[in-house]
Amino acid sequence: MRRVSDLLRTPTGRRLTLVAGPWDAREVGSVVLVDEMRELATAAPGALAILSRHAMRSCDVLDALRLAGRGGLAGIVLPGPSGTTPETVELARRERVALLAGASDHSLSDTVLGLSAAVRADPGLLLRRTREAIDGLGAMEGAGEDDILRAASASVGVAYVVADLADPAANATVIRVGGRPDGYVCWEGEDPAAAIVAQVVATTLGRVRAAAREAEAARERALLALLGAKDTRTAARRARHEGVPVDGWHVAVFLRDPGGGAAPGAADPVLREARGTAAALPSGLGLRDERLHDDGHRDGRLHGEGLGDAGLGDAAELSAPPLVTRWQDGVLVLLTADERTTLVGTGVPHVPRAPRPSASGPSASWPSIAGAGVGTCQAGPDGLRRTASQARAAAARAAAGEVVRFDRLGVHALLAELSGSDSALVAARDMLAPLEHLGALSAQAVPTLKAYLDSWGSRTRAAELLSLHPNAVAHRIRRIAEALDADLSDPQTRFALQLACHVVLDHDCLPETTTTISSS
DSSP: OOBHHHHTTSTTGGGOEEEESOSSSSBOOEEEEESSHHHHHTSOTTEEEEEOHHHHHTSOHHHHHHHHHHHTOSEEEESSOOOOOHHHHHHHHHHTOEEEEOOTTSOHHHHHHHHHHHHHTOHHHHHHHHHHHHHHHHTOTTOOHHHHHHHHHHHHTSOOEEESSOOTTSEEEEEEETTEEEEEEEEOSOOHHHHHHHHHHHHHHHHHHHHHHHHHHHHHHHHHHHHTOSOHHHHHHHHHHTTOOTTSEEEEEEEEOTTOOOOTTSOOHHHHHHHHHHHHOTTOOOOOSOEEOTTSOEEEEOBTTBOOOSSOOSSSOOSSOOEEEEETTEEEEEEEESOOEEOTTTOOEEOOOOOOOOTTSOOOOOOOOSEEEEOOOEEHHHHHHHHHHHHHHHHTTOOTTEEEEGGGOGGGHHHHHHHTOHHHHHHHHHHHGGGGGSGGGHHHHHHHHHHHHHTTTOHHHHHHHHTOOHHHHHHHHHHHHHHHTOOTTSHHHHHHHHHHHHHHHHHHBOTTOOOBOOOO
16 A cells, blocks of 8 residues: 555655655545545545645645544645644644645646556555445445446546447446347546446446346236236236236327337347337327317327327326337337326326426437327226227327327227227138138228228219229129128128228228238
């Protein structure tokens, strides 16, 4: 461990002059710059305090020596050349504090940096600082990333930060999760202890992230099991055990993914971006720029700055972080609050949210998606399943970049529920399956039948919708009726087939069109 006598032999120390006191009474553990005398009183034992001229204006040398002696400091450095008196020499000896004077042509910052580097280079101090920092990190089991970074920074005396990409101008060590790079721990300076501890910090953060992701994956598995369970009570008990907030008030947002999801083991950009957006807006999601359509329902557009006011109000915060997971043909975002409130003037129940982040805070932009749907506010495990189903059903009626609220669908809510139901889709496809054997007509059979039934059996109106001659429509309908072995004059048959056409086309076609999406 270095003492004052050792520091005086360094390039920076040679510019200092010992004025009074022993130069080897105490080991030097750190170097601090004191600009106010109260900082001298709180300096760590063993510190070498370098006083600024501002500090000396509020305290004389004798008072500074007394404060340094009470704090167990190794020494104090006065700004510029200094004289001495017998009283000063005696006090410095008695307090066992080295009194040094700095060179007038040497800046305080250069003195602090030079002496600090010399102290940090001492092998004994390096080992002690490193050991203390590592021991401190080992005692932080279960702590979060921010707490770990703060503790490590305080123990070593450098500012550790985490970055997705390493700055070439800064020191950095990689964080690994499952053997893969997952960010960097960065710091500035050439402190050897900081470099050693940074490796431990990176390893610790890797374990913290791996544990957090495993817990998140367990919650997602439990949520998916609850969504598809026949025994809701058992699935809800497992979900509670994994930390899924099943007992609150829920609103689901479903984001349709035009790409159909990433391959197993591959990166999933839509899911990753949705998680990032949900984390940036922990208070909720919503709709903006609502417009009233001719059919009576309102919708909104997804904007780059995020979703606006989708029935998620301003009265309270979410009770848990949003859950985001792959589900069926898109991404499900589940928002949960402890209370249920009602939108003023609309009577629409909603999950409340905290105030929006400021413009200088985290921004939120939703990924490029085929469309989104928002379910209604529902309570408990059964309500969680219901709002998720509603959100997916509403998303099935959303055009690209559009968000549709289930509670604004009006009479279309039934069709939306059916189009989002797997059992209804299977039944509808089975009902229309014979049309696949019509050869060249098979691709246009379902849109033709839908247009005919939606037109109350009017060949003329159906021909206008399909841009065909009425005789062509009549020919197609005759072949379709024969293939289905159906009596289109029977009201119940017409209703069942019309419903089946809507369910199939809502699922397999672009919203508000009769153009089937190619599977190629």
